[in-house]
Amino acid sequence: MSNKRREFIVKSLIGTAGLVVGGLSGAAAAGSKKMEPPYPYKSIDPDMIAEKAYGYYLKGHCAYGVFASILDTLKESVGGPYLGIPGELFEFGRGGINGWGTICGTLNGAAAIISISCKGWKKVIDALYRWYEETPLPMYYPKHPAKYKGVFAASVATSPLCHISVMKWIEKTGFAYDSKARSERCARLTADVAKKTVELLNAYHKGTFKPVSAPGIYKTKMDCMTCHNMKVGSR
Amino acid sequence: MSNKRREFIVKSLIGTAGLVVGGLSGAAAAGSKKMEPPYPYKSIDPDMIAEKAYGYYLKGHCAYGVFASILDTLKESVGGPYLGIPGELFEFGRGGINGWGTICGTLNGAAAIISISCKGWKKVIDALYRWYEETPLPMYYPKHPAKYKGVFAASVATSPLCHISVMKWIEKTGFAYDSKARSERCARLTADVAKKTVELLNAYHKGTFKPVSAPGIYKTKMDCMTCHNMKVGSR
Secondary structure, three states: OOHHHHHHHHHHHHHHHHHHHHHHHHHHHHHOOOOOOOOOOOOOOHHHHHHHHHHHHHHHHHHHHHHHHHHHHHHHHOOHHHOOOOHHHHHHHOOOOOOOOOEOHHHHHHHHHHHHHOOOHHHHHHHHHHHHHHOOEOOOOOOOOOOOOOOOOOEOOOOOEHHHHHHHHHHHHOOOOOOHHHHHHHHHHHHHHHHHHHHHHHHHHHOOOOOOOOOOEOOEOOOHHHHHOOOOOOO | OOHHHHHHHHHHHHHHHHHHHHHHHHHHHHHOOOOOOOOOOOOOOHHHHHHHHHHHHHHHHHHHHHHHHHHHHHHHHOOHHHOOOOHHHHHHHOOOOOOOOOEOHHHHHHHHHHHHHOOOHHHHHHHHHHHHHHOOEOOOOOOOOOOOOOOOOOEOOOOOEHHHHHHHHHHHHOOOOOOHHHHHHHHHHHHHHHHHHHHHHHHHHHOOOOOOOOOOEOOEOOOHHHHHOOOOOOO
16 A cells, blocks of 8 residues: 555544544433533523524424424534434424323423533423413514414413413413414414523523522422312313 | 554554444434434333333433333444433433423323334324323332332322322322332332333334324313312312
8 A cells, every 4th residue: 555545544534533523422422321411501592592493393393492493502502412312302292292281392392401401400490480380471473473473462371281371372362272373372482482491591501590489299380279279170 | 654653543543433433323313414213113121121110210210210211222222323312311301390290201201212213103102191091000010129118009190290190199099299109109100101112112113003092172182071170179
């Protein structure tokens, strides 16, 4: 083998190995026992992520919308351990998990990404969930509304559960639960939750995060009266 | 540089590149747009996974117990795209997501692993959730009980929600919701759900899976009467 040929091979291999080791070291580490969450976090622009999450909802619904939009942003800014995680992992969360109406998909996806990018994930999740229960949503209005163009009345979910959150909004606005307007509402709410999630993560990593109270009893932190004070057989 | 030195570098790089490319091709692919779920699946022994999931519960609770035990098994048998996904991603699911009592953590972790290993994930999740709602659990009795040694009465959850599932068992057995016995019950239930999950996945990939009916209305497939028929202010 000529020296030139050897040098070519060496350079090619250095390039390949560099690319692979540099680009995938995180994925490698994530597969090993040594690199465990929390992974590094870099501040994310809340308004950017709202718009991005809205677009992601249109591709893979609510849980994917929050999880994959933030994940992909961290794949670009941090790389490493985020690279081996597929955003599609949270498509199952749509409609409170495959239409079951349990945990709101946005909150499922948000909790997952918070849990791997933040040591204090328990307090951050509690703050997000309390905010979701109490805040009139949706607030976001998209640059290019995809399914319905109007401005919506906002409703207070009173619960992190998809079914209750949706039905509170249905009561408030009169839209059908299976209408395009309802889907548009969930797309905008996906933007709101993604935005709030990165605001909380940014604050946590800056040291300005303030925990909120979320006492629990009987294996829940949900508001007991949302379900236990309903009229029999009705709401 | 001497020829010997060049050859040494070339061989080292070939080794490194081969190791990295061979061992991580899946993780690399998972990070790209080309390899999307569903990923390949290899049949898993149900009794083996029950015992493994029980042990995993003790390390990372219910959602991690189901998700990571099956994920790690597929990392060993399939490798590839599973390698870049950290099992810790579902630790947040404990106690119906960080103690909120929403979706039972076992069902959250199960839905996630089903969704990336099975094209017909929607039907498989529905079958699992219906089984969970209707089946007296827990059934599993561990080789080495970790937190409580007795045999438990089984209860029917009537719901995929953690809070309801736990409280039905509390009503049946009289244990406290924050007792060691309740934690042991959830560990055994983690084994049961992991076992049922791989039984369904095995059947799906063998072509013997039978879908079950799970009609939905008002953005839920949960049984309406579990919540809407409660006595006011009680159960």
